[in-house]
Amino acid sequence: MSNSPFGDISVKQFLEEYWQKKPLLVRNAFPDFEPPVSPDELAGLALEEDVESRLIIQSPDGKDWQLKHGPLSEESFSELPDSHWTLLVQAVDHWVPEASELVEQFRFAPNWRLDDLMISYATDGGGVGPHYDNYDVFLIQASGTRRWEFGGIYGEDSPRRDDVPVMILPEWEAEQSFDLQPGDMLYLPPRVGHNGYAVGDDCMTYSVGFRAPSHQEIWESFSNYLDNITCAEDRYSDPDLQQQANPGEITASAIQRVQNILHEYIDSPELLSHWFGQFMTDPKYPDLAGEQSSELSDDEIRSLIEQGAPLCRTEGSRFAFYRQDGHFILFADGKGCACSPEQTELAEQLCADLYHSDIKVTEDNIVLIKALLLQGSVYFLDADL
Ligand code: SIN
Ligand code: CO
Numbered sequence: 001m002s003n004s005p006f007g008d009i010s011v012k013q014f015l016e017e018y019w020q021k022k023p024l025l026v027r028n029a030f031p032d033f034e035p036p037v038s039p040d041e042l043a044g045l046a047l048e049e050d051v052e053s054r055l056i057i058q059s060p061d062g063k064d065w066q067l068k069h070g071p072l073s074e075e076s077f078s079e080l081p082d083s084h085w086t087l088l089v090q091a092v093d094h095w096v097p098e099a100s101e102l103v104e105q106f107r108f109a110p111n112w113r114l115d116d117l118m119i120s121y122a123t124d125g126g127g128v129g130p131h132y133d134n135y136d137v138f139l140i141q142a143s144g145t146r147r148w149e150f151g152g153i154y155g156e157d158s159p160r161r162d163d164v165p166v167m168i169l170p171e172w173e174a175e176q177s178f179d180l181q182p183g184d185m186l187y188l189p190p191r192v193g194h195n196g197y198a199v200g201d202d203c204m205t206y207s208v209g210f211r212a213p214s215h216q217e218i219w220e221s222f223s224n225y226l227d228n229i230t231c232a233e234d235r236y237s238d239p240d241l242q243q244q245a246n247p248g249e250i251t252a253s254a255i256q257r258v259q260n261i262l263h264e265y266i267d268s269p270e271l272l273s274h275w276f277g278q279f280m281t282d283p284k285y286p287d288l289a290g291e292q293s294s295e296l297s298d299d300e301i302r303s304l305i306e307q308g309a310p311l312c313r314t315e316g317s318r319f320a321f322y323r324q325d326g327h328f329i330l331f332a333d334g335k336g337c338a339c340s341p342e343q344t345e346l347a348e349q350l351c352a353d354l355y356h357s358d359i360k361v362t363e364d365n366i367v368l369i370k371a372l373l374l375q376g377s378v379y380f381l382d383a384d385l
Pocket of ligand 1: 119133206
């Protein structure tokens with residue numbers, strides 16, 4: 001595999017010219033692509049309680065659309081028509097280690113901008129219809145052929161059909177159209193209108209989706225965070241109050257005082273980074289977080305490291321770190337942990353790569369690994385403990 005998934009285009013050039021700016025089609029981005037998940041395995045995942053999936057069935061004329069949310073039943077598969085349906089399974093990288101390795105190709109963007117790997121399977125004509133997404137996406141053709149039509153920038157105000165359970169832009173018009181074959185990849189920035197449908201059967205598309213919090217989510221999360229760190233005595237105060245001509249006036253100095261309060265919080269990189277690290281590494285599925293939790297003793301951890309047992313980030317776990325003025329915080333799955341200088345090397349390794357077998361045996365590293373094992377963010381591969 002070359003260093004760039006963009007063929008002749010370097011990652012640097014991709015970021016400068018395409019990322020969040022314009023679509024890019026890369027022919028043969030993944031030569032000899034071997035899909036790590038078969039259609040049967042995908043259907044199997046859709047039957048699972050914990051897996052997020054959708055089945056979309058359309059009438060061949062595109063007028064009617066049906067949507068079924070997973071977990072799906074065996075019967076829902078046996079009742080399907082011969083064509084014009086698609087199954088979409090979210091976060092396959094959380095469940096299948098080989099699928100999570102594919103996502104590693106896209107770490108040129110920060111970990112906390114990645115959302116998940118979605119895989120779709122479609123029969124002839126199947127797709128989700130013309131729509132836009134608010135996120136960047138890389139669409140990798142894994143098997144069969146998909147025709148991607150795209151063009152135009154859409155948003156909340158764009159007309160959409162209100163008689164169907166999926167987003168369909170009725171006034172959408174394609175500007176470009178390409179047939180993608182296995183190994184080809186299409187990058188689409190947020191809000192570009194698109195419609196992808198299978199040309200022939202057995203069409204599988206892998207979508208590496210990114211995430212970006214809305215301003216509304218940022219304010220909501222930040223104010224929840226402040227809720228926990230402020231107390232009832234932290235209040236608006238005005239010891240410099242001057243008599244007003246009209247008591248109804250909200251004076252410029254009152255607004256200035258409010259502004260000062262807000263600045264106190266938003267001007268603190270320490271506070272902002274602590275909140276942001278937790279916010280952006282929050283697990284995609286909080287109810288499932290910690291399922292792989294394991295409690296090992298210091299001696300067990302020491303012996304596993306000495307044996308060279310690979311330590312792995314749990315698939316789907318989110319890791320990031322923030323460093324400033326000699327302070328280093330590792331964030332894993334929504335939890336922040338201040339690291340000692342001896343722990344930062346391991347913390348950085350965990351953020352950069354999926355597997356590690358060259359860990360230094362130190363007390364500090366054992367403490368860090370123990371905490372991460374306990375919260376289910378890492379695990380030892382092949383450890384029968
Ligand atoms: C797909 O059908 O694989 C992708 C759906 C989309 O366009 O978001
Ligand atoms: Co889309």
